[in-house]
Amino acid sequence: MKILIKKKNATMTSPCLIFFTPEGQTSPQLLAQLDEHLGKLVTTAQRNNEFRGRHAETLLLHGPDTRGPGRILLVGIGKASDASVDKLRQAASSAVVVLKQKKISKAALSLSDLPIQKTTAEQQAQAIVEGILLANYQYQRYQSPTPDTAKPLEQIVLLAANAKSLPLLQRGAARAEAICAGVHLARDLVNAPGNLKSPEFLAMQAVAMAEKNGIKAHLLDQVRLQQLGCGALLGVAQGSTRPPYLIVLEYAGDPKGSAPLALVGKGVTFDTGGISLKPADKMDEMKMDMGGAATVIGTMLTAARLELPINLIAVVPAVENMPSGNAIRPGDILTSLSGKTIEVLNTDAEGRLILADALTYVARYKPRVVIDLATLTGACIIALGNQAAAVLGNDDKLIDKLLKAGQRSGERLWQLPLWEEYASQIKSDFADVKNTGGRPAGTITAAAFLQKFADQYNWAHLDIAGMAWEDKGKAGIPRGGSGFGVRLLIDYLQHETGAA
Numbered sequence: 001m002k003i004l005i006k007k008k009n010a011t012m013t014s015p016c017l018i019f020f021t022p023e024g025q026t027s028p029q030l031l032a033q034l035d036e037h038l039g040k041l042v043t044t045a046q047r048n049n050e051f052r053g054r055h056a057e058t059l060l061l062h063g064p065d066t067r068g069p070g071r072i073l074l075v076g077i078g079k080a081s082d083a084s085v086d087k088l089r090q091a092a093s094s095a096v097v098v099l100k101q102k103k104i105s106k107a108a109l110s111l112s113d114l115p116i117q118k119t120t121a122e123q124q125a126q127a128i129v130e131g132i133l134l135a136n137y138q139y140q141r142y143q144s145p146t147p148d149t150a151k152p153l154e155q156i157v158l159l160a161a162n163a164k165s166l167p168l169l170q171r172g173a174a175r176a177e178a179i180c181a182g183v184h185l186a187r188d189l190v191n192a193p194g195n196l197k198s199p200e201f202l203a204m205q206a207v208a209m210a211e212k213n214g215i216k217a218h219l220l221d222q223v224r225l226q227q228l229g230c231g232a233l234l235g236v237a238q239g240s241t242r243p244p245y246l247i248v249l250e251y252a253g254d255p256k257g258s259a260p261l262a263l264v265g266k267g268v269t270f271d272t273g274g275i276s277l278k279p280a281d282k283m284d285e286m287k288m289d290m291g292g293a294a295t296v297i298g299t300m301l302t303a304a305r306l307e308l309p310i311n312l313i314a315v316v317p318a319v320e321n322m323p324s325g326n327a328i329r330p331g332d333i334l335t336s337l338s339g340k341t342i343e344v345l346n347t348d349a350e351g352r353l354i355l356a357d358a359l360t361y362v363a364r365y366k367p368r369v370v371i372d373l374a375t376l377t378g379a380c381i382i383a384l385g386n387q388a389a390a391v392l393g394n395d396d397k398l399i400d401k402l403l404k405a406g407q408r409s410g411e412r413l414w415q416l417p418l419w420e421e422y423a424s425q426i427k428s429d430f431a432d433v434k435n436t437g438g439r440p441a442g443t444i445t446a447a448a449f450l451q452k453f454a455d456q457y458n459w460a461h462l463d464i465a466g467m468a469w470e471d472k473g474k475a476g477i478p479r480g481g482s483g484f485g486v487r488l489l490i491d492y493l494q495h496e497t498g499a500a
């Protein structure tokens with residue numbers, strides 16, 4: 001999709017002109033002028049309470065003649081006192097949802113008189129373009145179009161409030177495009193069906209992305225993983241006929257060679273539960289169990305596109321969790337890369353097993369910080385629903401930074417405690433640790449398990465089980481993979497580098 005930026009009066013003849021309209025306040029000046037021309041259509045709609053400007057409310061009007069824009073789309077941005085870039089992003093998404101439904105493929109959006117304080121034109125443009133691109137995403141690879149299929153927008157023109165903001169708007173839009181490329185890649189990976197999405201497929205996608213973007217990639221295959229002693233990862237993989245990979249990406253953006261930041265993403269390409277088989281209902285969604293991996297790979301793409309001045313490592317353990325004659329059994333004991341032994345009480349708690357080895361492996365990079373993302377526990381959905389990911393870890397400063405990035409990006413996090421007492425729930429009678437801690441505090445005991453393998457660096461864990469998959473579809477996130485975490489991580493990384 002094309003995003004163009006032009007001066008205010010460039011496109012009064014657009015097929016559709018979009019206005020962000022505040023609640024309980026006078027309309028933007030340009031809209032007021034148009035209203036005269038439209039025979040007070042807008043005023044009439046407002047007077048009849050058909051449009052109040054409430055956040056994300058929309059109203060599509062048709063112009064009376066060919067001298068002005070063909071249509072006008074009003075999009076509420078709510079009360080000026082509640083305005084934020086996040087609200088602006090969501091409003092832009094709502095506009096696109098309407099345009100897609102009505103199959104309007106070209107539109108222009110007026111940026112004059114936005115009632116948003118304390119943000120730069122660049123930040124506003126970034127938020128709006130993000131909102132547009134995120135909502136315009138569609139995964140149509142395996143579906144033939146029907147008359148009902150929504151049609152993605154082809155072009156949108158942002159109409160600058162003044163000439164001096166043009167370069168700022170360009171920069172904000174370019175940043176949004178780089179970010180959304182990462183989000184869209186993550187969504188594509190999550191939406192790919194399990195039959196196609198083997199660990200090898202995931203590895204090849206990561207390598208292809210890396211090659212195109214100046215990122216180094218290498219793959220550790222089954223033989224190499226055996227040599228290293230990644231018994232936990234290999235244990236999960238052994239039930240599947242598809243071999244595992246440990247995917248490693250290295251982005252070198254800091255020529256001074258500072259210690260890298262590292263991202264680790266759970267890459268279970270399909271989670272049946274293994275011998276501890278999951279119920280059939282909704283098992284199809286378990287193709288999203290590589291959501292953490294997808295976000296990490298998408299974030300690497302965006303970091304490279306933005307040329308962030310940092311060194312960044314991504315480690316993705318990729319496996320498929322299947323039941324078979326070769327699969328691990330409850331009661332089995334695995335020896336992890338760290339040397340610690342793990343009693344597997346439930347083969348459905350496989351994410352923490354593969355992460356254990358990935359977290360041990362990443363220590364060789366002597367990272368400044370390690371952040372792992374994983375669709376790790378159903379308990380996290382019970383705790384937080386689909387409104388926030390859980391964050392836990394051994395470094396409160398890092399967690400605070402991530403919480404702030406979550407607020408800014410609208411990809412929210414909520415901290416859960418990781419008091420040492422929780423570790424008593426994962427003590428094993430037969431090995432160093434066991435892979436389940438029972439029902440109480442399931443998200444926390446999963447993190448307590450990971451903590452045993454993340455003891456060499458500053459570490460935070462994001463449980464994105466409730467966030468990686470959007471079940472119904474909402475403005476900005478069509479049904480399916482959400483790409484949650486890319487915007488959050490990029491916001492965090494930009495603040496880390498002082499680039500934001």
Ligand code: BES
Pocket residue numbers: 271273289346348349350351375376377378379435436437442465466
């Ligand atoms: N991938 C699941 C967690 C999950 C559930 C993610 C629902 C997204 C939606 C994970 O591997 C799992 O099965 N966890 C178990 C752990 C339990 C056996 C200790 C769970 O949460 O039930």
Ligand code: MN
Pocket residue numbers: 271273347348349350351
């Ligand atoms: Mn599982």
Ligand code: ZN
Pocket residue numbers: 268271289348350351375376
């Ligand atoms: Zn899983």
